[in-house]
Amino acid sequence: MMETYNQALNWIRNRLRFGIKPGLERMAWMLEQLGNPHDEIKAIHVAGTNGKGSTVCYLRNILQQAGNNVGTFTSPYIETFNERISVNGRPICDEEMAELVNTIKPVVEGLEETDLGEATEFEVITIMAFYYFGKMNKQDFVIFETGLGGRLDSTNVVQPILTIITNIGFDHMHILGETVEEITEEKAGIIKPGIPLISAVEQKEAREILTERTNEKQSPFYLLEKEFHITSYETLETGEKFSMETPAASFHDLRITMMGYHQVKNASLAVMAAVYLKNHGGAAIEERHIQEGLVVAKWIGRFEKVSEHPTIIIDGAHNFQGIESLVSTLRLHYEDKNIHVIFSCLKDKDAKDMIEKLQEVAASITFTSFDFPRAYEAKDLHEMAQGDNTSAEEDWYTALREGKEKLKTEKDLLMVTGSLYFISEVRKAFV
Structure with missing residues (x-):
């Protein structure tokens, strides 16, 4: 009982x-x-x-x-x-x-x-x-x-x-x-x-x-x-x-x-x-x-704006198709923004393709991790990325704090995305 x-x-x-x-x-x-x-x-x-x-x-x-x-x-x-x-x-x-x-x-x-x-x-x-x-x-x-x-x-x-x-x-x-x-x-x-x-x-x-x-x-x-x-x-x-x-x-x-x-x-x-x-x-x-x-109709964790000034959006784009939709939406609505991305996902996802797609719109990408059995470590995601605009921070809360510090003008936007389990954790920092 x-x-x-x-x-x-x-x-x-x-x-x-x-x-x-x-x-x-x-x-x-x-x-x-x-x-x-x-x-x-x-x-x-x-x-x-x-x-x-x-x-x-x-x-x-x-x-x-x-x-x-x-x-x-x-x-x-x-x-x-x-x-x-x-x-x-x-x-x-x-x-x-x-x-x-x-x-x-x-x-x-x-x-x-x-x-x-x-x-x-x-x-x-x-x-x-x-x-x-x-x-x-x-x-x-x-x-x-x-x-x-x-x-x-x-x-x-x-x-x-x-x-x-x-x-x-x-x-x-x-x-x-x-x-x-x-x-x-x-x-x-x-x-x-x-x-x-x-x-x-x-x-x-x-x-x-x-x-x-x-x-x-x-x-x-x-x-x-x-x-x-x-x-x-x-x-x-x-x-x-x-x-x-x-x-x-x-x-x-x-x-x-x-x-x-x-x-x-x-x-x-x-x-x-x-x-x-x-x-x-x-x-x-x-x-x-x-x-x-x-x-x-509102669906939390899906392209949800959790901060207006500065602009911070969270989205549970947890697979390649979700990332494709996210990138398309960013181009439609925020093409003039400097988009700084924080990303984490699970090991059963095609992370490399997801990262390559995100890099099409990202001014910078920070890879991070979270407390979940199947979560990638930040360093492993970072190894899949190309370019100088990437970094790794294992602690997502630190990654979020440092991401906010990049938002210096109205042109800057922070996009936190990846696993829905990750988004669930991050969202708690805003509500």
Whole structure:
């Protein structure tokens, strides 16, 4: 029996020692012991290499503006562990977290007595989310974000009313595959018979695979720039403005405050999802709900300005595709700035390519590290870099202090980026 929140949290985190074990057998067994709570949820399932969190955020806010209560299951967290399971954007409370652990702990321990093996940390958290939204606190809609891939991801036991695949990029290749085709097959594993898919994948190979899989499962398929389109786009000082066409409606001058064209694509996915849910999912969504939901949507740790004077931005660009989007956004909004970068990432990322991309816009780059088992040491990242504008500082707090000292004029900007776990630590210095 866990009497305190900290005891419950320590028990969950202790599951990290079991690593990553893709597969659904353990999930199915535990859910059956708990009365299959996942079958009682009106779920939307979101996969993709990047943009899942932002897409979830946009859609949640649209649904909320229309008067719905919306649960979300996302990862990783930025501020508090509890935010992984949230209601209307608010993390569940410590008491609920402890209650959940006490409920599922006997089932998790019972699993260890079977030949299926031990439950991982992510499986435990996923089970908690299913039980919470299926039994303890039912919502009008619950949006589930995959943790890794799709086909064998712990969330893939859910039977959703709608699926979304944001994009396809090269990440977690040691598990998902080395090619676009292999990675797409894993993401496509969330497609269920007859359940619509909305996607913004761009690669020809990925589009072909998703088309094949949706045809096989007789699932409607809405693809960006085919079934729905972004018809205009404009960069604003405070974000982005765009218009779009869907099969059922047109939308003009939609505004978002999250910066970058990649965020326009994420927002368009949420709009297309909202249109579908209005017509087929029982959600009374009007155009004003879409407009208002997009404007108020904020996703911490994603191109987040944490200081105005001087300008300091943090962004969890944790893989090459994320760095590409970050560099594009910096060029769109801050082309006239001297951009000083602080960077740290995990050892399972393609750090060299990420560094080369950052150097296209960086006046200087400082490599650093943080307290995480898989984090690169600063000196190892520094060895991958070219040029005289680079340095290494193992202690991120010292790197941050020295980075601030470089901001001598209004032309100078500090960009802190890399692993979301790193950004989570750095953000604490500003809030």
